[in-house]
Amino acid sequence: MVSEGLGGRCGGRPGGVIPLRVSDVGRALGLEGLGTEAITGLSVDSRAIRPGDCFVALHGPNQDASRFIPDALAAGAVFAIGGPDSQPGDGVAIVDDPLFALGTFGRLVRDRFTGPVVGITGSAGKTTVKEMLRALVAPHRNAVFPEASHNNFEGVPRTLARMTADTEVCVVELGTNAKGEIGALCAIARPTMGVLTAIGPAHLEGLGSVAGVLDEKLALVRALPEGACLIVNSDDPKLRDARLPGHVDVRWVGLDAAPGVVAPPAERAPRTLPLSDGVVLSHSLATRVLERNLWIAVQIARELGVDDAAIAASGAAIAPAPLRGEVTTRGDTTFVLDCYNANPMSMTEAVRDLATRSGRRAAVLGDMLELGGASDVFHERLGQLVAEVRLDRVLFVGASGTPFRDGYVAAGGAPDALELRPDVASARPAFADVRSGGGTVLLKASRGVALERLLEPEPHDG
Structure with a gap:
């Protein structure tokens, strides 16, 4: 097993990673006396080990994967790297920082x-x-x-x-x-x-x-x-x-x-x-x-x-990745799902692109996260831009609705075209109205807002 979010085997096709030996990795980590077995792959998930792998036990937010080193070795790993709490043993290297050791492994492959x-x-x-x-x-x-x-x-x-x-x-x-x-x-x-x-x-x-x-x-x-x-x-x-x-x-x-x-x-x-x-x-x-x-x-x-x-x-076969400009049509409404992430620059480009489209144009926008102390300023500017391009309907979802509304109103936006909601759950009724009018609807916000859930069926208790 491995802690959630740290899974993944990294070896390439059959034939293995660019040739490395256990001793090569050991020397790069300042360790001597290790074996000369060939390493043919890398994994950070003990469940995905193949014979010949090097297992790096990362420390995740929920648990330390060092406790899975015995499982990795039993599954055929020729070498395991763990943190200070790892149990010593044959084929085990104990280091201060397994994440740094992972970088060292990657650098050794790159050098070859x-x-x-x-x-x-x-x-x-x-x-x-x-x-x-x-x-x-x-x-x-x-x-x-x-x-x-x-x-x-x-x-x-x-x-x-x-x-x-x-x-x-x-x-x-x-x-x-x-x-x-x-x-x-x-x-x-x-x-x-x-x-x-x-x-x-x-x-x-x-x-x-x-x-x-x-x-x-x-x-x-x-x-x-x-x-x-x-x-x-x-x-x-x-x-x-x-x-x-x-x-x-x-x-x-x-x-x-x-x-x-x-x-x-x-x-x-x-x-x-x-x-x-x-x-x-x-x-x-x-x-x-x-x-x-x-x-x-x-x-x-x-x-x-x-x-x-x-x-x-x-x-010719390229299509947008999910939630990164993905386009879907339901009835007479075209949805542009661009809600994998958002910052002021990408938000500006998305809104301006929406403004070039013909027919009814609506935007469901949400918080731009990780802006620190400048967050209110950037959300106010976004509100100003949305007002300037004269969209037909605007729904803002998230904690930054107040500065967004301030910018929108100051720039002459129509108050009856804007609605604010604190989260996706409370935005569902307003979204139903936005989507019912046809035309093009843009959904854009930072990943943490999860605007795409508005297009999923409403959850019901029981």
């Missing part, structure tokens, strides 16, 4: 890989770009991509540990909640190519300000080797104005044409991205934000050697 490692970061869009890139590259290259949003000190090493001897490309997603985390993750992953998707007020509780966010994300650029390719979203004003280190080869990519920017033709058929020599990528993405993310993924795939014909063929 000579192919390109793509690092993707940004305040928004990094997971979407990563998943789009997977669709474009994986059919044509032996590539390793993060599972889910594995973008932290557990997820990045686990991604690296899935590389095998025949891996051609590795992609890592780099997230952060506090200053210094991107740099530390880059020390583990050592990316050879970088992607910056967007900069905005996200995770301000740990990063302090948008300037702090930018500096933290630029740690990826500072970690790149001399002459490395850096793909940057040129449509993002913070990135356009950023002082980028001079040792990298910057490729500006966006939908808005400008000198030095790789952009698609302004005059093009809807939901198409012309590539080259008559090759056109036709897609079904419903928002400009998603189309931009796809265009960025196209440029990364090109840099990785995938030709335009292959990109167009693979890209």
Whole structure:
């Protein structure tokens, strides 16, 4: 067994992880006298152990997985790493911090890989770009991509540990909640190519300000080797104005044409991205934000050697990930489900995109979390924006309804078009009215609000 939320086996295809021996890992951890058995996989879940695995017993919020080390060894693990409370024994290494040891394992695998490692970061869009890139590259290259949003000190090493001897490309997603985390993750992953998707007020509780966010994300650029390719979203004003280190080869990519920017033709058929020599990528993405993310993924795939014909063929099947711009129609109402996460930048783009649509337009918005002391200001600004674009109906769900309403009213929003509710349960009656009018309804908020539950059947007691 393993504590909830820490599960997962990290080994690659049959043949195993890039070759490591127990003694290699031991020396990297400052331990001597360990065996020379070959390690063929990594797991942080004792239930998923395969013979030859290294088991890293992480300490979770509910329990310490060190107590499952005997189970892992019995299942065939050749080596186990646990914290100070672990029981000593053959094949067991006791360390102060198993999470640090997990990073060490990932770094050892990375040190034995000579192919390109793509690092993707940004305040928004990094997971979407990563998943789009997977669709474009994986059919044509032996590539390793993060599972889910594995973008932290557990997820990045686990991604690296899935590389095998025949891996051609590795992609890592780099997230952060506090200053210094991107740099530390880059020390583990050592990316050879970088992607910056967007900069905005996200995770301000740990990063302090948008300037702090930018500096933290630029740690990826500072970690790149001399002459490395850096793909940057040129449509993002913070990135356009950023002082980028001079040792990298910057490729500006966006939908808005400008000198030095790789952009698609302004005059093009809807939901198409012309590539080259008559090759056109036709897609079904419903928002400009998603189309931009796809265009960025196209440029990364090109840099990785995938030709335009292959990109167009693979890209045609790309659809939004669940709750990340997902579009669903029920009756005469089209719902845009963009409620996996939210910050002021992504919220602004989503609202502006909604405003371009024809017919009735309604928004169900909710709290943007992790904004720290600036939360009220950003929610007030959001209310102002919503008033300015003149939506037909607005329902706000969450604790920040008061500053949102203040901004909305101050900017001339129609009071009878706005309703506030403290949570999803109390918002259900109002939502039923919003959805009954047809047209397009946007649902967007931070993950903790769980706005998608409004589309689920109402729970009943008993």
